[in-house]
Amino acid sequence: MLWIIAAAVFAWLAFREVRAARVPRRGYAQPRPVFKPYLIACMALSAGFAWQPLKYWRFERLLSAKATQLADGRPARVHCNSVADTLFDSEQFAAGHANIETGQIVFQHGWCATLMDYVNKPASASPEDFFALHMFTHESMHVRGETNEARTECQAIQRDTRAAMLLGVPEALARKQALDFYFNSYMGRSGDGWMSAQYFSDQCAPGKAMDEQLSDSTWLPLYSAADEQF
Numbered sequence: 001m002l003w004i005i006a007a008a009v010f011a012w013l014a015f016r017e018v019r020a021a022r023v024p025r026r027g028y029a030q031p032r033p034v035f036k037p038y039l040i041a042c043m044a045l046s047a048g049f050a051w052q053p054l055k056y057w058r059f060e061r062l063l064s065a066k067a068t069q070l071a072d073g074r075p076a077r078v079h080c081n082s083v084a085d086t087l088f089d090s091e092q093f094a095a096g097h098a099n100i101e102t103g104q105i106v107f108q109h110g111w112c113a114t115l116m117d118y119v120n121k122p123a124s125a126s127p128e129d130f131f132a133l134h135m136f137t138h139e140s141m142h143v144r145g146e147t148n149e150a151r152t153e154c155q156a157i158q159r160d161t162r163a164a165m166l167l168g169v170p171e172a173l174a175r176k177q178a179l180d181f182y183f184n185s186y187m188g189r190s191g192d193g194w195m196s197a198q199y200f201s202d203q204c205a206p207g208k209a210m211d212e213q214l215s216d217s218t219w220l221p222l223y224s225a226a227d228e229q230f
């Protein structure tokens, strides 16, 4: 919000400078010529302050469209929280959350930037960058209609490759990162405490009860590996 106000103030200063060159100010017979360096500085500052909110607005639109696809057509609307939004968010300690009824997905401050980093440079993604992608898939699964956390998480695991590809990540890289996340992060939760257990099921594996047999599943290479054994 502060960025938008700053952009508007500098846009108004630029407008005032142009207007002063056309309409004489009160008490003056002649209009004052435009002071070009000042006008250019005001316009540049206005554009600079507007760039940040514009970048996030475009990213929110992209994420909303892709989350809707992941949710099998249920309308999703992604919002990137500012610092102030996060402070007043009733679920401020969750990195992200979704409302199944409204389709609203909220990323707390910083997580949209992390996801943006992942989308811009997927090849050099940190584990945290990929977690932002996984969280995006997870919240989309809530919008799709799932409330149980373990099932939501497993549906997301199977669609992380699809989600990364929808955001422009090449298939081979998307699949490798999604499988790494499944083996390292997800499977690593099996021995963890109650909090992690809520998000884990030993039935979330190829051929087990939670396997949806998706044609583009993250697990595709594991199916063919299993076939070769028989």
Ligand SMILES: [Zn+2]
Binding pocket: 138, 142, 149, 152
């Ligand atoms: Zn959840």
